[in-house]
Amino acid sequence: MESTGLTAGRLMRRAVRRHRGRMTVGVLVLALHQATEAAVPVAIGIFVDQAVSTGGLEPLLWCVLMMVVLFAVLSNAWKTGARQVVRAIEYETHLLRLEIARRVLDPRGHQTGLRSGELLSIATSDAEKAALVLRAVSVGVAGSTALAVSSVALLLVDVPLGLGVLIGVPLLVMGIQALSPLLTRRTSTQQEAVASTTALATDLVGGLRTLRGIGAQTNAAERYRRSSQATLKATLRAASTNGLQDGLTAALSGLLLAAVAGVAGWFALNGRISVGEFITVVGLAQFVAEPVGTLGWCGQVFVTARASAGRLASVLSSPWLIRSGGSAAVDAAQPLLSLERVSYKTLSAVSLALKPGELVGVLCYDLRDADALLAVVAGKAPDHEGRVLVSGAAMEELDIDLVRRSVLVEQHDTDLFEGTLRSNLLVGSSATADLGKVVTAAAATDVVDAHADGLDHPLADRGRTLSGGQRQRLGLARALLAKPPVLVLHDPSTAVDAVTEELLAEGLAEVRGVPGLATLVLTSSPALLGKMHRVLVIDDGRVVATGLHAELAENDLVYQEAVLR
Template identity: 55%
Template sequence: MNGHPTTATGLLRRALHRHPRQLGAATLLLSLHQACEALVPVAIGVTIDRAVSTGSVPALLASLGATAVLFVVLSQAYRFGARHVVAGWFTETHQLRVEVAARVLDPHGLRGTPPTGELLSIATNDAERVGRVVEAASLVVAGTTALAVSAVGLLTISVPLGIGVLLGAPLLVGLLQLLSPWLTRRTATQQEDVARTAGLATDLVRGTRVLRGIGAEDAATERYRRTSAAALASTLRAAGAVGTYRGATVLGSGLFLLAVAGVAGALALDGAMTVGQLVTVVGLAQFLAEPVGLLGFAGQKVAEARASAARVVGVLAAEPLHPTGVPPLPGPGRLELPALGFHVEPGRTTGVVTTDPADAEALVALLGGRRAALPGELLLDGQDVAGLDPAAVRARVLVEPHAVVLFEGTLRTAVDPAGAADEAALRTSLTAAGAADLADLELAVADRGRSLSGGQRQRVGLARALLRGPDVLVLHDPTTAVDAVTEGEIAAGLARLRAGRTTVLVTSSPALLGRCDRVVVLREGAVVAEGPHHELAGRPDYAAAVLR
């Protein structure tokens, strides 16, 4: 639907297909390295038979020279092969992270969006594990090459030994792969539990002040303790599976080595091979543990990559929250919610007061596109938003949420991320947002605005929204973290800067509501009253929600 692979296997295949140069070079060079490694015992055996046993100095010098060349080739092949592996691995990881970020930021949204912390885990840890499939693929070919060269070397010495290696090595690798599905399941469960814990930790850190305010620290701590304990248990189970897999690899390769060396020793005692050939066979038998280990390591990484690929595909191939629609026609910016009997007059400032905070959250989620509008539920200038292009709707209707998020940078980039506004416009927006005291536009702003106070973050977020100057601006409780004097300044600044434009204030602030042309009161999903603030102040339910 969106051009992305829809299965974990498809994602892994694409990762291999879109890096042909790095994968090809890495496979060729690492295979050359493994072939040279396998030839080292052969070179030592030839040196013993042709130089040491005969006492020939020229033969010794020639053998040493050839061995030196062999070591130079194998070392350089590994050096450049590893470089191509890392290049392909990191390039795929980067591309996956960009794709995940683009999918998350897509105006069409995601249906069933995971928590922020879990998305972060998918975009970092899971993307990296998927990228390692490039390494695993090159190691599979390199390990197979080493086994093939070793088998050929043994065949030239002893046909039974060579046949034994050709039959035994694939059998051993096949038996090890029987553990792969079990390892994949354990790894997938561990990654899900860790991501869930990371998401919960992110939410708790962001909501620390709220939790303290309502006295819910103990409940939150207990919830995190349970989630963390589950993540620990699944991590230990996954580590046990990895340990079992690696142990089986070491045990299997050790038994294989023992069998080959035992047969070679028996043949040497019978005089069927020379001393040099015996050394070659024993050396190859010892070396066989390396390619078998490489194949086992590659199998482990493929299992981890497959589990992570399933999680990445879950984001990339997720159904969009908003279907593709047509651009809205130009209009004055009239919003209507027919089911609520609620409308926003264009060019006016409308206040919205809810007796239940959940109603305010639901309204803001609908206007901001965090919830898909049902057919006929929300109209923009008479057009059904459910059939409009979400990106175009957001360009006209801007919703500044209550929880302000700022990126790391300076005050200038926090207010104007696009860098398109001049200094005069920046300062006008800051003044209207009651942030004229933040005079230094080059002031450093930490990630999420941690270097600013709560009130400063809120005012900077408001200034950012005002600078955009959208046709319709929706603000949700934009002054909860400021004092009464600053709140009055913001109310005056909003009235001045948004004069003649459509503005919706979902708030319980008397200072802001007093500046509204009209205030609508919502209760249980319906309009129960509307009028100027000073007239509604006489209603008990309105006074209970607003006056403080």
């Protein structure tokens, strides 16, 4: 779904519109609930004047029946209305999370600049808070209904009293809402701080082994402690503003109640109003404090929802990283993938071509060159110079789905999912007959044979029950099973021993070294480079040598130091 130009206000209005059925029912029934609550002190006043003061049995029975009906309507209206609104909130939260997940996982990418932890916080916490705008709207309308009914009842009892409430309550609400801009700023700052700390925690947990390996866990813990303390301070500032608003609401509501009750008591002593009307006025004045407080609370919820909606909108309306092209014609006679004088980040005028049946190795002395090259062939470098061609057609002119079917980039870090070995290997593929072949080619037979249930062995989330080498080989097997015309591998054997690496290299050459397929391997492994039809060496962003692994290892001392172990 295209959400260009989406703002916080538009997102919140859209939330109300797409649940207008449930919201209409919920708002109407909650308004009925508040109207009947406001009618309770009126009914008690009538009870006193018509039944208690007169001592008649029949008026007493009618008043009791009226109270039973009133409380029955009140109770059922609340349950029905709250149920509809809660359903709308839960559905909207779910829809927002789906939108964020769809936007983040879209192959065209996004230019938000946010880390995974920040996106996770937006998809969970912010989606939930933004959906609360539905609660603010429904409860706000219901509270306004209660104030309207109370004001009318007070006007019917005594016009000056009714006018006092009608004038005093709006002034009270506007005074309380004066804190909203400050609350918006502090809430937004607090949510950004929470997202930043969540992202940092995600990064630290993911790289915990590396941090321990280099002895940096103390510095990492200190960095997280500082981030957590900053988040705590932001949260306390937002909470203090919330508390100030709550305190002002309670104090001013109490003053309003005291003023109305005092005037009504004076009128009752002077005989201007009856005892029952006095009870009605005092009861309504006391009840008015509840909807006034509710409106203040709605203001807080609305501010929080707006801040979260703004963060959601910034992700949903972020520009695409990759612009999807059309159906440009491809030429089967051209190389499956070619780079023509491509410059990007550390790369400078790099050219290479992958012909059908070729296995090409790339050795980058600088890891930044490898990262830049991967971004280019994956189509994630829209601002590169030079041309990237897929079967003779410019990559940016091709439909993104066609590019994904043509070029598969298997990153160094393998993502596995909760399920079985079989379900992880068959992601996006139905080639069950080739499962055994690719498992053997990836030297992963020991991973399958280690479990009695074989390919049906269950995996935990992210494959955390497996070793790094096992995850790496399963990722390679999954990539081989997909059979993309162009397969790009990044260090597929760094976590395996030398014997397994040799088996893996032989299996890769056997499965991919066939007509119609081409493979690009970025690695420093001599076993893998030895199986390549040719090797390109990139130094300082440029291709400085090309040849067979054996020739380069024999004649180039720098190459020897980089690959020979």
